[in-house]
Amino acid sequence: MRINFQRTYAIVPRRQLSSNSGAYNVDLNDKHPQPVGFKTLVGNIGIKDATDDFACVYSTVPCTVSGMFSQNLFAGPSVKVSRLHLAEGHPRAVVVVSKNANVATGEEGLANAIELTGRVGGKLQIDAKDVLVASTGIIGRRYPMEKVRAFIDDLDPESAGCDFAGIARAMMTTDTVSKYVHTRVGNATIVGVAKGVGMIEPNMATMLTFFFTDALVPQPTLDRIFRKVVNATFNCLSIDTDTSTSDSAAIFANGMAGEVPEAEFEARLHEVAIELVKKIARDGEGATKLLEVSVEGARDDAQAKRVAKAVVNSPLVKTAIHGADPNWGRVAMAIGKCEQDTDINPENVRIAFGDSEVYPKQLSVADLDRLSEVMRGEYVRVAIDLGCGKGHATVWGCDLSAEYIRINADYST
Amino acid sequence: MRINFQRTYAIVPRRQLSSNSGAYNVDLNDKHPQPVGFKTLVGNIGIKDATDDFACVYSTVPCTVSGMFSQNLFAGPSVKVSRLHLAEGHPRAVVVVSKNANVATGEEGLANAIELTGRVGGKLQIDAKDVLVASTGIIGRRYPMEKVRAFIDDLDPESAGCDFAGIARAMMTTDTVSKYVHTRVGNATIVGVAKGVGMIEPNMATMLTFFFTDALVPQPTLDRIFRKVVNATFNCLSIDTDTSTSDSAAIFANGMAGEVPEAEFEARLHEVAIELVKKIARDGEGATKLLEVSVEGARDDAQAKRVAKAVVNSPLVKTAIHGADPNWGRVAMAIGKCEQDTDINPENVRIAFGDSEVYPKQLSVADLDRLSEVMRGEYVRVAIDLGCGKGHATVWGCDLSAEYIRINADYST
Numbered sequence: 007m008r009i010n011f012q013r014t015y016a017i018v019p020r021r022q023l024s025s026n027s028g029a030y031n032v033d034l035n036d037k038h039p040q041p042v043g044f045k046t047l048v049g050n051i052g053i054k055d056a057t058d059d060f061a062c063v064y065s066t067v068p069c070t071v072s073g074m075f076s077q078n079l080f081a082g083p084s085v086k087v088s089r090l091h092l093a094e095g096h097p098r099a100v101v102v103v104s105k106n107a108n109v110a111t112g113e114e115g116l117a118n119a120i121e122l123t124g125r126v127g128g129k130l131q132i133d134a135k136d137v138l139v140a141s142t143g144i145i146g147r148r149y150p151m152e153k154v155r156a157f158i159d160d161l162d163p164e165s166a167g168c169d170f171a172g173i174a175r176a177m178m179t180t181d182t183v184s185k186y187v188h189t190r191v192g193n194a195t196i197v198g199v200a201k202g203v204g205m206i207e208p209n210m211a212t213m214l215t216f217f218f219t220d221a222l223v224p225q226p227t228l229d230r231i232f233r234k235v236v237n238a239t240f241n242c243l244s245i246d247t248d249t250s251t252s253d254s255a256a257i258f259a260n261g262m263a264g265e266v267p268e269a270e271f272e273a274r275l276h277e278v279a280i281e282l283v284k285k286i287a288r289d290g291e292g293a294t295k296l297l298e299v300s301v302e303g304a305r306d307d308a309q310a311k312r313v314a315k316a317v318v319n320s321p322l323v324k325t326a327i328h329g330a331d332p333n334w335g336r337v338a339m340a341i342g343k344c345e346q347d348t349d350i351n352p353e354n355v356r357i358a359f360g361d362s363e364v365y366p367k368q369l370s371v372a373d374l375d376r377l378s379e380v381m382r383g384e385y386v387r388v389a390i391d392l393g394c395g396k397g398h399a400t401v402w403g404c405d406l407s408a409e410y411i412r413i414n415a416d417y418s419t
Numbered sequence: 420m421r422i423n424f425q426r427t428y429a430i431v432p433r434r435q436l437s438s439n440s441g442a443y444n445v446d447l448n449d450k451h452p453q454p455v456g457f458k459t460l461v462g463n464i465g466i467k468d469a470t471d472d473f474a475c476v477y478s479t480v481p482c483t484v485s486g487m488f489s490q491n492l493f494a495g496p497s498v499k500v501s502r503l504h505l506a507e508g509h510p511r512a513v514v515v516v517s518k519n520a521n522v523a524t525g526e527e528g529l530a531n532a533i534e535l536t537g538r539v540g541g542k543l544q545i546d547a548k549d550v551l552v553a554s555t556g557i558i559g560r561r562y563p564m565e566k567v568r569a570f571i572d573d574l575d576p577e578s579a580g581c582d583f584a585g586i587a588r589a590m591m592t593t594d595t596v597s598k599y600v601h602t603r604v605g606n607a608t609i610v611g612v613a614k615g616v617g618m619i620e621p622n623m624a625t626m627l628t629f630f631f632t633d634a635l636v637p638q639p640t641l642d643r644i645f646r647k648v649v650n651a652t653f654n655c656l657s658i659d660t661d662t663s664t665s666d667s668a669a670i671f672a673n674g675m676a677g678e679v680p681e682a683e684f685e686a687r688l689h690e691v692a693i694e695l696v697k698k699i700a701r702d703g704e705g706a707t708k709l710l711e712v713s714v715e716g717a718r719d720d721a722q723a724k725r726v727a728k729a730v731v732n733s734p735l736v737k738t739a740i741h742g743a744d745p746n747w748g749r750v751a752m753a754i755g756k757c758e759q760d761t762d763i764n765p766e767n768v769r770i771a772f773g774d775s776e777v778y779p780k781q782l783s784v785a786d787l788d789r790l791s792e793v794m795r796g797e798y799v800r801v802a803i804d805l806g807c808g809k810g811h812a813t814v815w816g817c818d819l820s821a822e823y824i825r826i827n828a829d830y831s832t
Contacts, residue, residue, distance in 0.1 A: 080755035080765050110751060110765075110778070145748030146781075251752055321734075322827055329828035335558030338523060339664055342493035352493050352523075365523070368559075407828070408821035414735055415742035415820070 039188055041195040041220035043067055043262040045166035048176045051157040053143070053150060054105040058176035060157060063218060064099035064130050064166075065260040070225045071097045072232040073138065073256035080251045082109030083119035084141040088254060091123065095135025100216055100256060101126045102177050103154075104201070105143040109251045118149045125158040140214045140254045142201060143179055170197050170218070177201040177214060180413070185215075185285040191274040194221035194263035198278040202245070202286030215240065215255045215282055221271055222261035231272045232257050239279035242311065242401040244319050245290040287402040288384070292409030296402065297327050298387045304397030305349055311399035312347070316340045317388060324406035330381040332374055334364040337388060354393030359386070452601055454608040454633035456480055456675040458579035461589045464570040466556070466563060467518040471589035473570060476631060477512035477543050477579075478673040483638045484510045485645040486551065486669035493664045495522030496532035497554040501667060504536065508548025513629055513669060514539045515590050516567075517614070518556040522664045531562045538571040553627045553667045555614060556592055583610050583631070590614040590627060593826070598628075598698040604687040607634035607676035611691040615658075615699030626666045628653065628695055634684055635674035644685045645670050652692035655724065655814040657732050658703040700815040701797070705823030710740050710816045711800045717810030718762055724812035726760070729753045730801060737819035743794040745787055747777040750801060767806030772799070 047062040073092050075085045084107075091097055101122065108115050119141070124134035174184035178201055185200040200215035223231070236255055257275075288296040299318045304310035317323055320340040326333040334357045341355060357365040362377050369377065386405075460475040486505050488498045497520075504510055514535065521528050532554070537547035587599035591614055598613040613628035636644070649668055670688075701709040712731045717723035730736055733753040739746040747770045754768060770778040775790050782790065799818075 077758040078752060078755035079758065079760070079763055080751045110748060112779075145751075251755060321823070325824055325827035328824065331828070335523060338493045338558075339491060342491035342664060345490040345492065347492070350492055366525075405828075406824060408824045410734070411738055411741065411819060411821045411824065414738035415744070415818075 039190055039195040040168045040170070041197055041218050041260070041263070043220055043260045044168065044218045044258070045163070046169050046173050047161060047163070047166050048169060048172040049157065049161070051103070051150075052153050053103070058172070059104045061102040061104070061173045061176035062099060062126060063170075063173055063216065063258070064132075065218075065258055067098070067260050067262065068096060069098040069258040069260045070223060070228045071138075071256060071258050072229045073254070074233070074236050075255075076251055076253035078251045078253075080110065082107060082141065082251050083111065083116040084108055084139045084252060085254060086116065087119045087123060088138040088140065088256075091135045091138055095133060097136050097138045098258065098260070099126065099130055099132060099136060100138040100140065100258070102173075102214060103139075103141045103143075103149065104177055104179055106141060106147060106149055107143045107145050107252050108141040108149055109145045111146065111148045115148055118151055118154075121151070122149070122154060122158075125155065129158060129161050129163055138254075138256055140252065142177070142214055142252055145251070170199055174199040174201070181289055183285065183289055185282050185289070187278045187281040187285075189274045189278050191221060191271050192263070192266035194219055194266050194271075196221070196274055196278050198282050200282040200286060202289050213240070213243075213253045213286065217257035217275065217278065219257070219259045220261065220263035221259055221266045222264050223259045223266075223271060227268060228257065228259055231268070231275060235272065235276050235279050239276065239283045242314075242399065243283045243287060244315060244401065244403045245287065245293075283402050287404050290404035291413045292407040292411070293404030294384070294407055295327060295405045296385050297324070297404055298385070298400060298402055299390070300387065300398070300400045301390045301392060302398040303391040303393050303395065304399070305347075305392075305395045306397040307399055308397070309347055309394070310392070310397040311401065313341055313344050313350075313390065313392065314399050314401040316343050317390070318401045318403035321406055323388075324403070327381070327386050328405035328407050330378050332359050332362075332364055332369070332377045332381060334359070337390070338365060341390065341392075349394055350392050356391040356393065358389040360389075452603055452608040453581045453583070454610055454631050454673070454676070456633055456673045457581065457631050457671070458576070459582050459586050460574060460576070460579050461582060461585040462570065462574070464516070464563075465566050466516070471585070472517045474515040474517070474586045474589035475512060475539060476583075476586055476629065476671070477545075478631075478671055480511070480673050480675065481509060482511045482671040482673045483636060483641045484669060484671050485642045486667070487646070487649055488668075489664055489666035491664045491666075493523065495520060495554065495664050496524065496529040497521055497552045498665060498667060499529065500532045500536060501551040501553065501669075504548045504551055508546060510549050510551050511671065511673070512539065512543055512545060512549060513551040513553065513671070515627060516552075516554045516556075516562065517590055517592055519554060519560060519562055520556045520558050520665050521554040521562055522558045524559065524561050528561055531564055531567075534564070535562070535567065535571075538568065542571060542574050542576055551667075551669055553665065555590070555627055555665055558664070583612055587612040587614070595702055596698065598695050598702070600691045600694040600698075602687045602691050604634060604684050605676070605679035607632055607679050607684075609634070609687055609691050611695050613695040613699060615702050626653070626699065628668045630670035630688065630691065632670070632672045633674065633676035634672055634679045635677050636672045636679075636684060640681060641670065641672055644681075644688060648685065648689050648692050652689065652696045655727075655812065656696045656700060657728060657814065657816045658700065658706070696815050700817050703817035704826045705820040706817030707797070707820055708740060708818045709798050710737070710818060711798070711813060712803070712816070713800065713811070713813045714803045714805060715811040716804040716806050716808065717812070718760075718805075718808045719810040720812055721810070722760055722807070723805070723810040724814065726754055726757050726763075726803065726805065727812050727814040729756045730803070731814045731816035734819055736801075737816070740794070740799050741818035741820050743791045745772045745775075745777055745782070745790045745794060747772070750803070751778060754803065754805075762807055763805050769804040769806065771802040773802075
C-alpha cells in the first residue's frame, strides 16, 4: 500500500456554523470522548459473513468537509462518486461498505454506488450528494444489491449511536486490529478511524480513514490543515509500494463545540493521524514490526522524503529488519538508489539504528549482537543524516515477512 | 535487483584490429564455440570457501570495449576503478572476485582494488589501466589482501584455458545455476557470462555480466549497439527493485574473426543478452517462476517500459504469480499506479495472462481454473494493451516467495 493523496476537494456548508459555537459541553473525563452532533450506524449487510460490513457516520447539522482520494488510474466508483459529491454536494455523512471494493465493476458498479448514497441519504433525510461513499474488499465483483437494498430499508436512524469503535471494526477486512484514535482540543473532540492493509480474498490493500470533529473550523483552514497533515502522515506511509484504487481520507467538522485555537487543532489532528498511521503500518500484511525511517540533513524536505521512501520500501531493508539484522549495507544501497540526488555524498552520510550509529562508525561484533537484540522488538527506527542541508522527513512502514507472501499468494481466486 | 545502466564508457584500441580480419578459422561444429584470442583463468583465493572465487578473461590482442555500470550513489571501488580504466586505459582484461563485494570499505578498499588490477596486469604483461575489475559478495568487509597477493603471485598465464563455463561458475555467489550463453555471427563468436541475484551472507544482490567476441566491431558501433542492447535487456530486468552498488556490464571485441554484418551482430548480441536476463530472472532469490510483462499500445516506448516495470515490481502481482492466481485486479492496480500517465484510460486497457484475455473480458470460473493450471508452470507472461498508441516494451522479473524472505531475513550478520 502506497498512499498518495494529492487532491483536496472541499465545499462550503449551507448554514453558518458559528451559531453553534461553544454551545455544547463535553465531559472531559469521558474515556472515549465523542464529537457532539455525530451519529453512527453499524450493521451487517451479509456481503461475506456475519461480521459488520456497513458503517455510516453522519452529522446532525451541516459540516465543513475536506477529502483526498487515491490517484490510481483505476480508481473505483466509490472514489468517483465521493469526488463528485464533494464538488457538487454538501456532505455530512459517509458510508463505508467493507468486504467488497466495487472496483472494475463497470457502469453498473457506478450506478450501484450512486444508488447506495441515494438510499442512505433518503434514510437520513439528506440529498444523495451529501453522502460520501467508500468501499473495500474484493475487486471486480458487484455489490449484492438486493441485500444492500433490504439492509438500508431496515435501517432506523432513530437507533443511531455514538460508537466510533464499532465504525472502525465494521470497516475492517483482514485487518487484525481496528484503528480508532481520539483526542481533545479546547472544548472539541477529534475522532479518527482507519482501516489498513487487508485482504479478504485475492485483492489489493485499501486504506480508508475518516476524521470527525465538533470543532468549528472554517473551510479554507480545514482544507489547508487537512492537506498538510495528510501529506506528513498518510502520504508518508508505505506497506508495499502498491497504491490502492480505493484510498480515501476525509474530515468532517460540524462546529458544535465552537472555535478552537488553530495551531492546537492542527497539532492534535496531526497526533491522531500519526497514531492511525502507526497502527496501520504495524498491522501491515504479515508485519511483525513497525519501521520508522527518519531522514535529516537533506537538501530539502522533498529529498528527505524521497530517500526515506526508498529505504522504507526496499525489500532488502524490510527483510533485514524482519530478521533483526543491523545490515546497514542495505540501507546505504537504498539511499544510493536515489540516483538523481547526486548532491548526496556517501562520505557525508551517517546511518543509525535507533541511537546506535552503524555507518561510517563501525560497530564491534558484540555491539552488533546487542543491536540485533534491540531490533527484535516491535519497533525499529532507522535514522539517516545525509549531511547536505536542513531538509527532513519521517516515513512509516513495516517489515516484510513470509506471512506477507502467504496472505497474498496462497489464497487464490 | 533493479538494473539501471546509463553511462557508456569506451576507448579506442592502440592497435588497428583490421589486420586480424578473417585470419582465424573457428570450428562451426564445436558445441561450445569460443571467441578466438580470449583466454580464461579461474581459481580459488580462499575468500570464503574452497569454491572458485577468482575469474579472469583477457584478450591476447587489444580490444574495443564498451561498459556500463551501476548508478547507485554508493557504487563501490570496483565500479569506480573500472570507470577510470575505461576512460584512461585500453582494457582487454576483466577480473572478477566473488564472495566479497569490496563496497563501503573506504580508502583502503579503493587502494586494494587498484592493487588488484596492477598485480593481474603485471602477470598478463599489460598496464593496470588495461584491466577492468568487478567484485560481488558481502558489503563492508575488505579483501583478505595477503591471500589475494599470494594467489596472484602463483598465477600462471601459460596455464590459461578457454573455459567460459568455468568463468561463469567462478562468478557465482548464491546463484543456483551459472549463466553462460554463446552464439555465432558470421565467422565470429559471441560469449556472454553473468551472475545474478545472490547472497552469501547478509548482503545485497549484484549483477555482473560480460561479453566477449572475436568479431571486428569499430568502437562507435560497439558503443551504440551495446548501449541499445543493454537498455532493452538488462535495464528491463528487476528482481526486487533494489539497485546494487556493484552492477557492471562490459563487452570486449578483439576483432580476430574479422568483420561481421552489423545488424546480425546486434541481433545475436541481443539474443545472448535476453537469454542471460531470463536466466537471471528465473534464478532470482527465492524465485520459482520467470515473469515476463509485455506492454503494447502505449503512447511511446518509455511509457510502455514505465507501466511494465510498475507491474513486474508490484509485490501484490509477484505474490499472485507465485500463487498461480490470475488476479488481474492487481495488474490493473499496478498499471494505475502510473498516476502521471493520465492518457491511459482504464476503459481502453486490455490485460491477458498468456493468450487469455482476463480484462475487460471476464472469464468463467472454469476458465480461470484452467488458466491457474497454466500459471503453475515456470514461465508466466502478462500482456497488456494500453490502447493509447504504438509504444511497446517487455521486461522480466520473477515471483515473490517465502524463500526470498528466508534468504534475506533469516541469515543475519
